[in-house]
Amino acid sequence: MENKKSFFPLFIDLTDKNCLVVGGGNIALRKVKNLVEYGAKVLVIAPAVLPEILELNVKVEKRGFEIEDINGKFLVVAATDNESLNKTIVDVCEDKNILVNNITSKTYMSARFTAHIDDENYQIAISAKGKPKESVKLKKDIIEYLKNKKD
Ligand SMILES: C[C@@]1(CC(=O)O)c2cc3[nH]c(cc4nc(cc5[nH]c(cc(n2)[C@H]1CCC(=O)O)[C@@](C)(CC(=O)O)[C@@H]5CCC(=O)O)C(CC(=O)O)=C4CCC(=O)O)c(CCC(=O)O)c3CC(=O)O
Numbered sequence: 001m002e003n004k005k006s007f008f009p010l011f012i013d014l015t016d017k018n019c020l021v022v023g024g025g026n027i028a029l030r031k032v033k034n035l036v037e038y039g040a041k042v043l044v045i046a047p048a049v050l051p052e053i054l055e056l057n058v059k060v061e062k063r064g065f066e067i068e069d070i071n072g073k074f075l076v077v078a079a080t081d082n083e084s085l086n087k088t089i090v091d092v093c094e095d096k097n098i099l100v101n102n103i104t105s106k107t108y109m110s111a112r113f114t115a116h117i118d119d120e121n122y123q124i125a126i127s128a129k130g131k132p133k134e135s136v137k138l139k140k141d142i143i144e145y146l147k148n149k150k151d
């Protein structure tokens with residue numbers, strides 16, 4: 001059933017949207033950077049937070065996740081290394097119609113992050129349906145294609 005889940009491709013304006021990233025490790029860092037780049041207001045909650053995250057324009061609370069933390073959020077990223085906690089975060093967000101991404105699953109979430117290209121002419125977002133290595137490979141091929149097209 002989970003494997004048959006389909007994800008509608010959509011480009012969303014995140015400017016000033018309240019987003020929560022639960023987790024402060026390597027993958028959280030990548031997710032936070034992406035959200036900040038697109039103008040989101042990001043709150044990071046985790047007991048351990050990488051120094052690179054502290055340097056970004058985000059709010060940080062060094063503590064464990066609590067369910068009330070999702071209140072009023074537009075998008076939540078479950079970015080801990082605890083698979084069952086990430087699933088719980090997805091469940092509580094789904095209950096409240098809050099978009100939610102989960103870094104420890106291919107399908108258990110309502111929103112996936114994509115490999116993307118954002119240049120002066122195009123925004124191209126790629127998903128290989130849960131297989132990020134394939135997405136990154138295709139992204140590189142498309143970048144090459146666009147470069148050659150210009151020459
Ligand atoms: C489902 C999804 C959910 C989500 O996170 O949104 C997901 C899930 C998982 N990723 C895993 C692994 C890695 N992911 C990356 C990188 C990226 N992952 C991204 C997206 C997604 N990853 C979503 C699906 C995308 C799609 O549909 O195609 C990208 C595209 C976007 C982004 O994250 O911003 C970004 C590249 C950005 C870019 O470069 O352009 C790397 C490489 C690296 O970290 O350098 C590795 C290590 C690979 C290795 O070494 O094998 C694991 C296994 C963990 C394990 O097995 O331990 C899971 C969980 C699982 O598979 O169960």
Ligand SMILES: NC(=O)C1=CN([C@@H]2O[C@H](COP(=O)(O)OP(=O)(O)OC[C@H]3O[C@@H](n4cnc5c(N)ncnc54)[C@H](O)[C@@H]3O)[C@@H](O)[C@H]2O)C=CC1
Pocket residue numbers: 022023024025026027028045046047048049050063064065079080081082085102103104132
């Ligand atoms: N989706 C993706 O793109 C990828 C996902 N992964 C998966 O992501 C997992 C995490 O990877 P990293 O970020 O490198 O791990 P990490 O160990 O660097 O970070 C884990 C973070 O989770 C936080 N955390 C743990 N319990 C918490 C709680 N109760 N409340 C709030 N925060 C809590 C920790 O404080 C820490 O900041 C890996 O186990 C792996 O399975 C790995 C590569 C890519």
